[in-house]
Amino acid sequence: MAQAAAVAKPPAPARRRRASATPHRLPYLLIAPAALLMLGFIAYPVISVFYYSLQNYNPTKPWRNGYAGFDNFVHAFTDDPQFWDTLTFSAKWVVVEVGLQLLFGLALALIVNQTFVGRAVGRALVFSPWAVSGVLTSAIWVLLYNSQTGITRYLADAGIGQYGTSWLSDTSTVFPAAVVADLWRGVPFFAILILADLQSVSKDLYEAAEVDGAGRVRQFLHITLPHLKDAIVLSTLLRAVWEFNNVDLLYTLTGGGPAGETTTLPLYIANTSVDAHNFGYASALTTVAFVILLFCSIVYLRLSKFGGGDK
Amino acid sequence: MITKDAGTIAPAAPAPAAEEPRPTLQKTRRAWDEVPRWQIYLPLSVYLLFTLVPFYWILLFALRPAGSTSLVPWPMTFDHFDKVWTERSFGTYFQNSVLIALATLVLTTVVALAGGYALARFDFRIKRGFMLALLCSQFVPGALLLVPLFQIFAKLQMINSLGSVIIAETVFQLPLSMILISGFIRNVPYSLEEAAWVDGCDRFKAFRIVVLPLLRPGLIAVGSFAFVHAWNHFLFALMFLSDQGKQTIPVGLNTLMSSDSVDLGALAAGGIIAAVPVVIVFAFIQKWLITGFSAGAVKG
Numbered sequence: 001m002a003q004a005a006a007v008a009k010p011p012a013p014a015r016r017r018r019a020s021a022t023p024h025r026l027p028y029l030l031i032a033p034a035a036l037l038m039l040g041f042i043a044y045p046v047i048s049v050f051y052y053s054l055q056n057y058n059p060t061k062p063w064r065n066g067y068a069g070f071d072n073f074v075h076a077f078t079d080d081p082q083f084w085d086t087l088t089f090s091a092k093w094v095v096v097e098v099g100l101q102l103l104f105g106l107a108l109a110l111i112v113n114q115t116f117v118g119r120a121v122g123r124a125l126v127f128s129p130w131a132v133s134g135v136l137t138s139a140i141w142v143l144l145y146n147s148q149t150g151i152t153r154y155l156a157d158a159g160i161g162q163y164g165t166s167w168l169s170d171t172s173t174v175f176p177a178a179v180v181a182d183l184w185r186g187v188p189f190f191a192i193l194i195l196a197d198l199q200s201v202s203k204d205l206y207e208a209a210e211v212d213g214a215g216r217v218r219q220f221l222h223i224t225l226p227h228l229k230d231a232i233v234l235s236t237l238l239r240a241v242w243e244f245n246n247v248d249l250l251y252t253l254t255g256g257g258p259a260g261e262t263t264t265l266p267l268y269i270a271n272t273s274v275d276a277h278n279f280g281y282a283s284a285l286t287t288v289a290f291v292i293l294l295f296c297s298i299v300y301l302r303l304s305k306f307g308g309g310d311k
Numbered sequence: 312m313i314t315k316d317a318g319t320i321a322p323a324a325p326a327p328a329a330e331e332p333r334p335t336l337q338k339t340r341r342a343w344d345e346v347p348r349w350q351i352y353l354p355l356s357v358y359l360l361f362t363l364v365p366f367y368w369i370l371l372f373a374l375r376p377a378g379s380t381s382l383v384p385w386p387m388t389f390d391h392f393d394k395v396w397t398e399r400s401f402g403t404y405f406q407n408s409v410l411i412a413l414a415t416l417v418l419t420t421v422v423a424l425a426g427g428y429a430l431a432r433f434d435f436r437i438k439r440g441f442m443l444a445l446l447c448s449q450f451v452p453g454a455l456l457l458v459p460l461f462q463i464f465a466k467l468q469m470i471n472s473l474g475s476v477i478i479a480e481t482v483f484q485l486p487l488s489m490i491l492i493s494g495f496i497r498n499v500p501y502s503l504e505e506a507a508w509v510d511g512c513d514r515f516k517a518f519r520i521v522v523l524p525l526l527r528p529g530l531i532a533v534g535s536f537a538f539v540h541a542w543n544h545f546l547f548a549l550m551f552l553s554d555q556g557k558q559t560i561p562v563g564l565n566t567l568m569s570s571d572s573v574d575l576g577a578l579a580a581g582g583i584i585a586a587v588p589v590v591i592v593f594a595f596i597q598k599w600l601i602t603g604f605s606a607g608a609v610k611g
Contacts, residue, residue, distance in 0.1 A: 030429035045459035131593040133543030135561040245452030
């Protein structure tokens with residue numbers, strides 16, 4: 001009798017639990033807000049960009065609007081030197097920025113991962129520019145590079161360089177000047193991510209390596225670096241896309257100048273659509289930018305054998 | 312020397328077992344010795360200089376009187392702050408920015424928490440496709456969608472309302488937040504939740520009591536990300552809020568920078584106002600950030 005009760009009892013709560021545990025609709029309900037937001041404000045705009053890329057669309061010249069076929073794309077590739085210039089500059093900007101940020105970020109992470117007096121304060125200070133916006137970074141470096149009261153004035157006081165030098169308006173110095181400003185803010189991003197990943201390296205590995213007589217350089221190359229690989233691949237990729245797309249800093253620091261010297265493709269697209277109102281052409285350029293980004297990302301992930309490690 | 316160290320550090324160790332700890336002690340000593348202090352402090356100081364000089368520079372400009380070229384902010388003045396806060400309406404911008412950033416924080420965290428939970432705990436038909444869409448959306452540049460987004464918000468009659476910027480910021484914050492949060496939830500053993508169900512909790516209550524407290528570091532990381540991003544971001548506010556009373560701090564900074572004769576003192580003071588909230592948030596969350604990310608963020 002008692003046994004029968006014990007046998008009979010469990011199914012009831014189990015069924016009730018199953019009913020509440022895996023209702024078919026719950027997961028869909030949970031992702032619905034996110035999915036709707038993304039459909040409405042990412043997917044739909046993306047599709048409309050593809051659509052407009054095949055159109056002549058310019059609200060200020062409505063008589064020319066209409067289906068354009070691939071005219072916009074043909075124009076970009078054959079007849080628009082600015083497209084190639086800005087694309088080349090974007091590539092250069094991304095490679096230099098991401099490369100240097102990774103290099104310094106890695107070094108910084110390795111340093112602040114050591115045990116030393118003042119580590120907490122040191123970490124907080126070197127990471128702090130991470131939280132600073134592109135516009136604020138621009139404001140800070142505009143003050144630093146300013147020709148009257150900027151750093152060059154004090155350097156000139158000390159006998160280095162000339163008075164009135166403005167690095168941001170000289171075509172030969174504007175690129176390194178902008179790179180340094182963006183590095184200031186970008187390095188902490190890598191340092192934070194790499195430091196986080198460093199926390200999960202097993203100490204045993206280092207001890208074993210030490211028993212085997214491996215020095216610090218070999219420990220770094222054979223233990224630390226392989227461990228960090230996936231994190232590095234992922235963070236460089238995300239950062240590269242981000243650096244490609246981000247217009248805040250260059251827009252406010254140099255405005256793409258002097259003489260279009262620092263105009264990235266997205267800045268050019270923004271100008272084309274916002275100032276020149278040429279939505280159709282801007283959409284075609286955007287499509288090209290998508291395809292290039294996607295293609296480069298896939299190639300990069302393939303080449304780096306992401307996730308293929310024996311971790 | 313080694314024996315002496317072993318003796319002082321572990322005096323209670325019985326003689327026969329002493330052979331075991333000795334090599335470990337020697338190793339930790341070696342690892343400690345191996346990085347000479349100057350190799351830490353020298354590069355760190357150089358880098359700190361690079362980090363801090365710009366901060367000092369903006370403080371200097373904000374606090375010294377206009378026209379001064381002194382390298383110390385003395386005599387100190389708060390005129391620039393007064394001017395920028397009232398004349399340049401940074402007071403209004405500040406309010407708008409706080410509203411946008413807080414609303415984005417709440418919206419992003421709540422929506423991403425729901426979605427992240429579904430991704431972590433259920434198998435459903437469109438899950439793979441949805442995950443793929445999340446990853447792909449990382450490649451979609453918000454800056455390049457300005458025009459279609461503008462058209463959408465115009466249709467919704469949301470141009471010039473803070474809601475447009477809040478939605479736009481949230482949408483672009485969501486994918487990564489959701490991926491991160493689902494990773495955090497996966498790190499919480501399912502059996503804990505099941506145990507709570509057995510004790511009579513429904514799914515929501517079990518989640519609130521058992522899972523949510525364990526997600527704290529992760530949620531702080533994700534939420535502060537959203538806050539800082541929304542606080543800092545510039546383009547959406549620039550495009551969607553043309554009314555001067557609706558604009559945000561970064562837009563105000565840009566206006567200061569792009570005027571013909573830049574008022575450097577006002578620009579610096581405005582910059583400090585822009586920096587204070589994020590620096591406070593950052594100081595508060597810094598230690599959560601590292602643990603939050605190392606808690607399986609990259610594993611995803």
